[in-house]
Amino acid sequence: MAYSNFTLETVTETFQLELFQSAGIFSETEQVEPSSELIKALAKKVPLAVAIGTEKAKSEMIVADVLIELREHFDHRISLFSGIDFNVDTENDLTSVCDFLVSLSPNQYYLESPVIILVEAKKDDLITGLGQCVAEMIAAQRFNAEKENDIPRVYGATTTGTNWLFLKLEGKHLYIDMEIYMLERCDKILGILASMVSQKV
Numbered sequence: 001m002a003y004s005n006f007t008l009e010t011v012t013e014t015f016q017l018e019l020f021q022s023a024g025i026f027s028e029t030e031q032v033e034p035s036s037e038l039i040k041a042l043a044k045k046v047p048l049a050v051a052i053g054t055e056k057a058k059s060e061m062i063v064a065d066v067l068i069e070l071r072e073h074f075d076h077r078i079s080l081f082s083g084i085d086f087n088v089d090t091e092n093d094l095t096s097v098c099d100f101l102v103s104l105s106p107n108q109y110y111l112e113s114p115v116i117i118l119v120e121a122k123k124d125d126l127i128t129g130l131g132q133c134v135a136e137m138i139a140a141q142r143f144n145a146e147k148e149n150d151i152p153r154v155y156g157a158t159t160t161g162t163n164w165l166f167l168k169l170e171g172k173h174l175y176i177d178m179e180i181y182m183l184e185r186c187d188k189i190l191g192i193l194a195s196m197v198s199q200k201v
Contacts (some may be wrong), residue, residue: 002093003139006131014092015138017174025177026166026201032190038069039186046183049161058161059099059121066186067100067119070193078197079103081111086139088146094139101140104151104197113147115140117196118156126165126180129158137169155196164189168201 012019034042045061052058064082071080080102087095100119105112118136122129133156140154156167162183168175181189195201 002095003098003132003135004096005093006135008127008130008134011131011134011138012174015172017134017169017172020173020175021178022175023178025168025175025179026181026192026195027177027179029188029191029195029201031187032073032194034069034186034190035072038065041065042183042186046162053123055121055123058123058159062161062183063100063119063121063159066189067102067193070102070190070197073190073194074197076108077106078116079105079108079112084111086111086136086143088139088143094135094142098136102193102197113149114144114151116151116155116199117193118154120156120158122158122160124160126158126160126163130165130167130176133158133167134169134174137167141169151199153196153199155201157193164192166192 049057049061067080071078082100083097086098098118099121101115102117103112104114104116118133118140120129120133137154137156144150154169158165164181166177
């Protein structure tokens with residue numbers, strides 16, 4: 001459980017990150033209209049996931065569907081992984097399982113670089129997931145560099161399924177968008193995720 005041991009404070013101190021916080025960092029991204037299939041699926045699953053109230057339910061019934069839609073949007077040119085071991089640097093505690101990883105590689109059978117987006121599903125508190133998400137983003141940064149597929153930015157999100165908070169890591173600069181994006185604006189959430197894949201934000 002090494003990633004989850006990090007708080008936002010400890011991860012920024014340990015890896016000497018410079019933190020930038022402001023609302024609306026991702027607010028100017030273009031929207032991506034969700035498919036009718038996603039709209040129908042969420043209409044069925046969101047009330048059930050919220051009623052069950054566990055991270056597992058929200059992860060399986062909401063977050064997975066949104067990220068599968070993202071993969072469909074890019075015609076399967078990206079890959080999506082859920083609940084896999086992402087052990088990058090044992091000495092620095094950059095190990096353990098990640099809820100969701102998105103790679104720019106289309107290979108769906110095993111993880112290839114570059115890893116571009118890390119998503120952590122949380123029961124009901126976005127803020128407590130920030131440290132874990134940032135640690136995973138640093139791991140992705142190092143994983144990509146080791147594979148000689150270094151990209152300028154790695155992105156992250158913590159989500160309760162219905163609320164989403166987005167991050168960006170450029171070198172040692174960590175940006176946190178303080179605006180909370182609601183699932184009711186799924187088009188905006190998909191737009192932000194699509195812009196991350198395209199490296200436009």
